[in-house]
Each structure stands twice: as C-alpha cells, then as structure tokens.
Amino acid sequence: MRIINVPREGVPVFTAEDVRRDPAMGRRVNVKTEVVVVGSGAGGAMVAYELAKAGRQVLVLESGRYYPSARFTEHLGDTMTQVYREQGSQFNSTADVLFPEGQCIGGSTVIGAGVMQRPPDSLLQRWANELSLPQFAPATVASVFAEVGREQFVHLNEAHEINATAHKVIKGCEKMGFSWKPVARNVRQCALTGHCLAGCLSDRKMSSLVTYLPWAAAYGARLFADCHVSRVLLRGGRAVGVEAVVRDPQTGAEVSRMRVDAEVVVVAGGAMQTPLLLQRSQIPDSSGQIGRNMAVQPFVQVLAQYEEPLYGFRGALVGVEIDEFMESDGYMFFSALAEPEQLMVQGEQAAGAEHIEFMKRYRHLAGLNAFALDEGRGTVSWEGDLETGRKVISWNPSQAEFDKLKHGAALAARVFFAAGAKRVHMPSFRPLHVDSVFELDHTLDQISHGLKGMYSLRINSFSAHGTCRMGTDRFQSVANPQGEVHDVKGLFLADASLLPEPIPAAPHWTVQVMAKQVARNILASASGLFLDGNA
Amino acid sequence: MHNNNPGPDEPGWMSGLAPLSRRGFLRTALLGAAALSTGCASLMRRGQVAPPRYQHLSEDDALVLQQLVRVLLPTAEHGLPSSYSDVPTLQNIDGMVGQMSDQTRELLGLGLWLFERRPMASFQFSRFSRLDEPQALRYVQAMQTGNFVERGLMSTLKTLVCVNYWRDARTWPALDYHGPVTELWGVRRLGNAPLPQA
Numbered sequence: 001m002r003i004i005n006v007p008r009e010g011v012p013v014f015t016a017e018d019v020r021r022d023p024a025m026g027r028r029v030n031v032k033t034e035v036v037v038v039g040s041g042a043g044g045a046m047v048a049y050e051l052a053k054a055g056r057q058v059l060v061l062e063s064g065r066y067y068p069s070a071r072f073t074e075h076l077g078d079t080m081t082q083v084y085r086e087q088g089s090q091f092n093s094t095a096d097v098l099f100p101e102g103q104c105i106g107g108s109t110v111i112g113a114g115v116m117q118r119p120p121d122s123l124l125q126r127w128a129n130e131l132s133l134p135q136f137a138p139a140t141v142a143s144v145f146a147e148v149g150r151e152q153f154v155h156l157n158e159a160h161e162i163n164a165t166a167h168k169v170i171k172g173c174e175k176m177g178f179s180w181k182p183v184a185r186n187v188r189q190c191a192l193t194g195h196c197l198a199g200c201l202s203d204r205k206m207s208s209l210v211t212y213l214p215w216a217a218a219y220g221a222r223l224f225a226d227c228h229v230s231r232v233l234l235r236g237g238r239a240v241g242v243e244a245v246v247r248d249p250q251t252g253a254e255v256s257r258m259r260v261d262a263e264v265v266v267v268a269g270g271a272m273q274t275p276l277l278l279q280r281s282q283i284p285d286s287s288g289q290i291g292r293n294m295a296v297q298p299f300v301q302v303l304a305q306y307e308e309p310l311y312g313f314r315g316a317l318v319g320v321e322i323d324e325f326m327e328s329d330g331y332m333f334f335s336a337l338a339e340p341e342q343l344m345v346q347g348e349q350a351a352g353a354e355h356i357e358f359m360k361r362y363r364h365l366a367g368l369n370a371f372a373l374d375e376g377r378g379t380v381s382w383e384g385d386l387e388t389g390r391k392v393i394s395w396n397p398s399q400a401e402f403d404k405l406k407h408g409a410a411l412a413a414r415v416f417f418a419a420g421a422k423r424v425h426m427p428s429f430r431p432l433h434v435d436s437v438f439e440l441d442h443t444l445d446q447i448s449h450g451l452k453g454m455y456s457l458r459i460n461s462f463s464a465h466g467t468c469r470m471g472t473d474r475f476q477s478v479a480n481p482q483g484e485v486h487d488v489k490g491l492f493l494a495d496a497s498l499l500p501e502p503i504p505a506a507p508h509w510t511v512q513v514m515a516k517q518v519a520r521n522i523l524a525s526a527s528g529l530f531l532d533g534n535a
Numbered sequence: 536m537h538n539n540n541p542g543p544d545e546p547g548w549m550s551g552l553a554p555l556s557r558r559g560f561l562r563t564a565l566l567g568a569a570a571l572s573t574g575c576a577s578l579m580r581r582g583q584v585a586p587p588r589y590q591h592l593s594e595d596d597a598l599v600l601q602q603l604v605r606v607l608l609p610t611a612e613h614g615l616p617s618s619y620s621d622v623p624t625l626q627n628i629d630g631m632v633g634q635m636s637d638q639t640r641e642l643l644g645l646g647l648w649l650f651e652r653r654p655m656a657s658f659q660f661s662r663f664s665r666l667d668e669p670q671a672l673r674y675v676q677a678m679q680t681g682n683f684v685e686r687g688l689m690s691t692l693k694t695l696v697c698v699n700y701w702r703d704a705r706t707w708p709a710l711d712y713h714g715p716v717t718e719l720w721g722v723r724r725l726g727n728a729p730l731p732q733a
Contacts, residue, residue: 009726070724074715077702087634095642096687151731191722201717203725214727313712340701340712344694348686351675351693352606356613359701362710390638429686430679455687 006218009203009210013066013105016226016246016255029246029258033059033222034530035522036242036262038229038277041107042508043495043515044268045208045216046148050519052219056530059222059260060213061242063273064103065249066225067110069209072199076339079198083110090272092378092393094452096429097298098345098460099393101272105225106209108270109508112462113196113318114185114205115334116154117505118145120327131500132472133481135517144513149186152206154509157182157319161190165312165366166319166335168304172415178324183334185318186508196317197338225249227258230386232265232281232491239265239491263530264522268495268515271464272380275497276391278468278478279382284487287475290468294378295502296395296461299371300409300427301336301346304416309363312337322415330373330504331408333415337367347458350431358425368415370408374401376466376502395461397453405457406444413440429455463507465496482525483518490529494518589629596644598664599651600625603696606671616705627699643695646688653678653685 019025034057037044044060052058067083080088083104090099102108121138128137135141148154162170162182173180186206196205203210217223229244241261245254267274275291283290318336325331340362343349349358378395397405413424417437426432426443434443450456470493471477474486479498485491494515496507503510527533589597604625608618618624632640651663654674658666666674678689700706707714716722 004730006727006730009724011727074717075702075704077698081631081634086636086639087631089635089639094687095691152728188725188728191717191720193716193720193722195715195717201715201724202722203727206728210726211728215730218730309711311711340707340710341698344698344701348679348690348693351679352609352672353612355607355697356609356615359710360613362712429683429690450683455683455690458690 004218006214009070010068011066011105011209011214011217011223013223013225015066015224016248019246019256020248025256027256029256031059031258031260033057033260033262035059035264035266036061036260037266037268037494038242039107039268039270039273039495040105040213040223041102041208041268041270041495042109042511043270043518044266045106045109045212046512046515047266047268047492047494047519047522048216048221049212049219050516051522052216052221054523056523057220058216059224059262060216061224061227061229061244061260062105062107063228063269064105064107064225066105066223067199069199069201069203072195072201074193074195074198074201076195076198076341079111083199090393092395094396094454096455096459097296097395099272099296099464100460100462101270105223106207106213108462109207110199110209111197112205112207112508113334113336114187115318115506116149116152116184116186116509117332119503119505119510122327123501123503127500133470133500135481141513144516145509148509148512148516152186152211153188154184154186156184157316161185161192161316162319163192163194163312163315163335164310165337168306168310168312168366168419168421169320169322169333169335169368169415172417172419173322173324175418176415178322178415180320180322180324183318183321185316187316190316192315194313194315194317194338197342224258226255229269229277230280232267232277232283233259234281234283234488237284237487238489241265264490264492266492266494266518266522268493271467271496272391272393274493274495275380275467276382278485280386280389283485283491285478286487287473287477289476289478291380293376293466293469294380294395294464295374295376295466295499296378297371297463297465297502297507298374298397298401298405298459298461299369300405300457300459301367301369302409302412302416302427303337303343303346303425304366304368304413304419304421305361305364305423305425306366306420307364307422310366311363312366313339313362325411326504329404331404331411332371332504332506333408333412334369334371335367336369337365345458345460347425347427348429348431349425354431366416366421368412370405370412372401372404372408373502373504378464380467397449397457397459399449399453402449402453402457405459406447409457410440410444413437427458429458463496465499465507465511466502468493468497469500470498471500482521483514484521492518492522589625591632591640592625592629593644595651596647597625599647600628600696602664602666602671603675603692604700606668606675607693607696608700609668615709616703618700622700622703622705624696624700627702628695631695631699646691650678650688650692
C-alpha cells in the first residue's frame with residue numbers, strides 16, 4: 001500500500017530563485033516528463049492531481065509567482081501587486097473593461113470569491129443533444145459535479161455566512177417578489193473575514209493552492225513558478241513539449257530558458273492566456289476559432305447607501321444570489337462589498353470633498369453585482385512575434401449587451417430601493433446617483449451606448465470563457481469532445497477556454513468538472529498517448 | 536455552432552475601430568484630443584516647487600499627479616490622514632508604475648501629458664498643474680462629465696490616485712473599516728485541505 005502524505009501547509013514549488021541558486025541548472029534547463037501542464041489554476045491543478053494520482057509523471061508550469069497563503073496580508077492592495085495579473089489592470093483594447101485575473105500558483109482560484117454554480121440543466125442537456133457533447137448530459141455530469149463539490153466542501157451558505165449587504169438584498173427581493181437563495185461556495189469553516197479577493201490567510205477558501213496542487217504534489221507532481229511558457233513544441237502533428245522562460249518575478253529579468261519534453265501537453269492557462277499560447281505556437285487552426293467567441297460574462301456593481309450603518313464589508317464576501325432571471329434572461333446577481341480600494345473600479349464617485357464624503361459612508365453601503373449573459377463575440381489575439389509581441393483583448397458591449405447590463409443595473413437599484421436605500425450609485429464612468437426610485441429611469445437615460453459602449457457603463461469581467469471552444473466539427477471548434485486540439489495529437493486543453501457557449505453561471509465549478517473529464521479522457525487514451533502504453 | 540465573430544458590423548469609419556489595439560486606440564484618441572485642445576499651448580512656465588524625485592515618475596508626471604492628489608483628496612478638511620505627509624500617495628503611485636509593463640507606462644505618460652495640457656482651451660491657457668484648487672476641481676468635474684475619451688482618462692487617473700491613498704491602512708479608521716482580522720481574531724490557519732478518500 002502506498003502512503004501519500006500531503007504537506008501540512010504550502011506546496012513544494014521550484015521558483016526562479018531556486019533556478020538561479022542551483023548551478024547545475026544553468027541558463028538552459030532541459031526537463032523530461034510524461035505530462036506537462038501549463039497553468040496551475042482551476043483546470044490545470046485538477047488535471048495535475050488526477051494524472052499524478054494515476055501514477056503519471058506530471059510537471060506543472062505557472063507563469064505567476066508562488067505566494068504561499070501564510071504570506072497573505074488581508075490587504076487587497078498588496079495582493080493586487082503580487083498575485084493579480086498586471087497588478088489587476090488587465091484591460092480590453094479600449095482600456096475601459098477590466099479583466100482581473102490571478103497570476104500565481106493556484107491562478108484565479110486564489111483571488112476568487114469561491115462562488116460555485118452549476119449551469120442550468122436545460123443548457124447542459126442542449127450541449128449534449130445539439131452539440132453532440134454527451135459528457136454534459138445532466139444525468140452523466142451530475143456525479144462529477146458532486147465529486148468536485150465533495151472534494152472542496154462546496155455548500156450553500158449558512159445563516160452566519162449571510163452578512164448585512166446580503167440581508168438588504170434579501171429584503172429587497174422579498175418586497176419585489178424575486179426569487180433568491182444563498183450562494184454555494186467552496187469554503188471550509190469560513191472565518192467571515194471578508195478578505196476573499198485578497199487571498200484567504202487561514203486556508204478556508206478551497207483554492208487550488210490548498211487543494212489540488214498540494215494533493216498533486218503529494219502524488220509526485222512537480223511545480224515550477226515564474227515560468228512563462230512561450231510556445232508548444234510540435235513534431236509531425238503531435239505535441240512533444242514546451243519552451244519556457246524563467247523570469248525573476250520582481251524585475252522580469254530572464255533567469256533561464258527551459259525546454260520540457262513531454263508525451264502529453266495540457267494547456268490550462270485560462271480563457272485569455274490559452275489561446276495566446278496556441279497562437280504563438282502556430283497551432284494548426286482549421287476552424288479559425290482560436291481566440292474567438294470569447295464570452296466575458298460582463299458585470300456592473302450597483303452600490304446603495306442606507307441611513308443606518310451596515311458594515312456590509314464584514315462577513316462572507318458573497319452571501320446570496322438572485323436567481324429569478326438566470327434561466328429566463330441570463331442575469332445573475334450576487335451580493336458583495338469588498339475592500340475600500342475596490343470601490344474605485346466600480347463607478348465614478350465624484351471628486352474632492354464629495355468623493356471623501358462618499359468614502360466616509362462606506363459603512364452604510366451595500367453592493368450588488370449584476371452579471372449579464374453576453375453574446376460571446378470577444379477575441380483574444382497575439383500580435384507580433386514570439387519575443388516582442390503582445391496580447392490584444394477585444395470586447396466592447398454591443399447595443400443589446402449594453403441594454404442588458406443597464407437593465408441589470410436598474411433591477412439591482414430597484415431591489416435596493418425596495419429595501420429602503422436612501423441613495424443608489426450607478427456603475428457609470430460619470431458620477432451618477434439616484435435618490436428615489438422615481439428618478440431611476442431618468443438617470444439611466446443619461447447612460448447611453450455611445451461609441452461602441454466605450455467609457456459609459458463601468459464594466460468588469462471575472463469569467464471569460466469559450467476562446468478555444470469544444471465541439472465535434474473541426475471546422476467550427478478548436479478542441480474535440482475529449483479536450484484534445486483537433487489535428488494535434490497529445491495537445492489537450494483544460495480550462496474555461498473549452499466552454500462551447502456563453503454560460504449563465506460562474507464557470508469555476510464547470511471548469512473543474514471539465515478538467516477532471518479531460519484528465520480521465522487522457523488516462524482512457526493512455527495506450528495511444530504514452531510511450532509505456534499503460535492505461 | 537455558429538461563428539460569433541463575423542466581420543465588423545459597423546459601416547464606414549466605425550468599423551476601423553475593431554482591429555485597433557489598445558495602444559493604437561488610446562494613442563489615436565489621446566493625440567486627437569490633444570491636437571484639438573493644445574493648439575494654443577502656453578510657452579510660459581510659472582515657477583513651481585519641484586516635487587521630490589521619484590524612481591519611475593518623471594518630474595512633469597509627478598507635478599500633474601501632485602495636483603490631482605491635492606484636488607481629489609482634500610484630506611485636511613475632513614479629518615483624514617494627509618495624502619502627502621501621512622500617506623505617501625505619490626510614492627505609492629511611483630511604486631505601482633514601477634511594476635507596470637513598458638506599454639502601460641508609456642500609455643500612462645501619454646495620458647498625463649494630455650491631462651496636463653487639456654485645460655488650455657478653457658482655463659486661460661494654463662496647464663492643469665498650475666490651476667488653483669477651485670479651478671482644478673472644476674476641470675476635474677468637467678472631465679468626469681465630458682466626452683468618452685475625457686471620462687476614460689479622468690477615471691483612469693482618479694483610480695490610480697485614489698487606490699493609492701485608500702489602500703493605506705492609516706486611512707481605514709476613518710471609514711470604520713476593520714482591515715486585516717485573522718490574527719486579531721485569533722483565527723486558526725487550517726493548512727492544506729485533506730486528501731480526498733477514494
């Protein structure tokens with residue numbers, strides 16, 4: 001019997017500093033492994049765990065740094081500097097839509113709010129029937145959702161996890177007759193600190209940093225941080241490894257070049273980074289869909305001010321959701337109010353004395369994030385050459401998407417007014433607030449789509465997906481139903497880029513389910529993928 | 536499955552926006568606006584107290600940001616820690632700029648350059664950094680409600696300034712914000728989650 005020991009805390013990770021200190025590694029490092037996984041977030045960590053558990057040699061490469069949870073300061077500013085991609089300022093090409101993303105060991109699972117949602121069964125059934133993706137049939141996939149849920153202590157928030165912000169949302173929903181429910185989160189014994197976005201210091205949020213990565217390491221997987229994969233290596237229509245550059249996380253200076261020879265390559269960099277890597281690698285793209293069809297699940301945050309102090313930032317960050325419109329209109333609403341500096345990106349709140357007065361009312365605020373289902377028209381592309389090129393994220397709301405977001409903001413405002421709000425701040429690039437529900441329509445009329453919806457509504461996106469969609473038709477999709485890239489043997493994808501269509505649900509849980517399925521598909525095809533030929 | 540990314544759906548000049556890169560878009564927009572607003576640039580420079588040297592910000596950038604800090608965060612009048620002497624807002628910005636990519640830093644420099652010169656048309660040929668506080672506040676408010684380029688520029692700079700003030704823990708008592716609590720509350724760290732049992 002094999003004894004598996006998971007470290008009490010932390011994960012064994014090679015960093016740029018380790019490479020620099022080890023004279024044996026030098027300026028060029030060559031590594032051989034059976035499976036190389038690019039990315040250590042929701043998808044990559046799951047694949048690493050499943051394959052290492054099955055006895056495969058696994059190497060995980062992560063471009064971000066290793067930031068152990070013991071070093072979290074519960075200070076969003078610090079975390080943004082250390083573990084958010086581009087210090088939390090990853091924008092679209094017109095620099096008005098923010099795409100926060102984790103860039104660290106554990107990826108975005110480290111900085112997420114832990115919200116776990118299943119897509120509606122009707123959508124999963126449609127994917128099974130109409131897109132010929134039978135693995136998503138509700139009866140088939142339910143057991144995988146349940147398994148992932150058990151592994152991460154997914155549960156509906158209990159009474160003590162529903163804070164004052166959430167209670168205002170509940171009150172408003174009750175008055176409006178809207179359906180609401182506690183949010184499901186992957187948290188073990190939540191300590192109610194409210195610091196989810198800054199990383200969970202007490203390891204209660206079940207990010208990959210404290211779950212699948214230490215488990216994978218316990219089964220023998222090796223992890224490298226600070227390792228920027230520049231391209232996937234192909235030979236004879238088959239993926240045979242990757243090339244990477246190890247960079248100092250502080251200065252960005254190159255420490256070493258790395259070449260990994262692998263029998264299977266799994267790319268799990270997320271919906272932004274995965275298509276960029278495939279484009280840089282000049283992966284055959286018969287469909288022309290690599291980097292296209294990006295759904296961004298845009299959201300705006302409506303802030304409401306109440307007469308009484310709420311301290312709505314205390315307690316679990318996300319308490320309840322409004323599920324009234326999820327299936328009918330694709331809207332999702334989540335109660336949330338985070339750290340003071342986070343307010344700066346949610347709306348334009350005046351200047352000077354007025355700005356300070358607004359901030360001083362922080363303890364009177366409640367927040368509601370209104371997410372809309374978009375059309376999946378965004379693109380991510382790599383422009384320029386391998387060394388000096390750069391990414392371009394293109395997404396601006398169409399008129400229909402803009403109207404939907406505006407309507408979502410209006411619904412959120414009505415919920416807050418129904419719960420007694422004195423003032424509601426609109427998520428706009430100009431300072432706009434409403435003091436009565438009767439002024440709401442007039443105020444909303446001042447927010448117009450304008451030129452491509454630019455700098456009008458203040459939009460954020462946490463959950464891009466669909467940029468390398470899965471499907472049976474190699475002329476319409478990037479990867480096959482097993483997650484393997486059409487026409488490239490041994491190259492698998494395992495992240496949100498695979499989602500075949502925009503989904504009206506937080507994608508975290510679905511991504512982990514898909515990654516588990518992809519890992520099992522790899523194991524099921526082992527005889528054709530691995531040199532040892534063993535299943 | 537259908538193709539969600541057909542060709543540009545706008546006719547004529549608007550369709551050209553689609554393939555513009557972030558750098559290209561901003562450069563075009565900012566330089567376009569600059570050309571409109573700075574035709575009568577003042578060549579006169581009034582005496583200015585040189586701000587302290589910064590590692591990543593140029594002296595000109597620091598002057599603009601210094602004025603923005605003064606206008607956006609009049610902390611002294613509101614019993615808040617000073618945005619100069621207590622909270623090193625400009626030094627915080629300098630540190631953040633140091634972590635930015637070259638591309639973002641270049642864009643920020645361009646934005647500050649434009650922001651400094653934009654008031655010339657309507658504020659008696661003065662640069663932003665030389666306006667008195669009431670005038671500077673009026674300029675900021677005008678930018679907040681201006682066209683989409685102005686709103687975008689204003690929001691970006693305001694976010695940069697205000698994030699680097701409110702992120703400092705010394706500002707939190709005034710907001711009744713608790714800040715870090717795990718240690719304070721004696722919350723036990725749980726460590727890694729247990730390995731799932733087969």
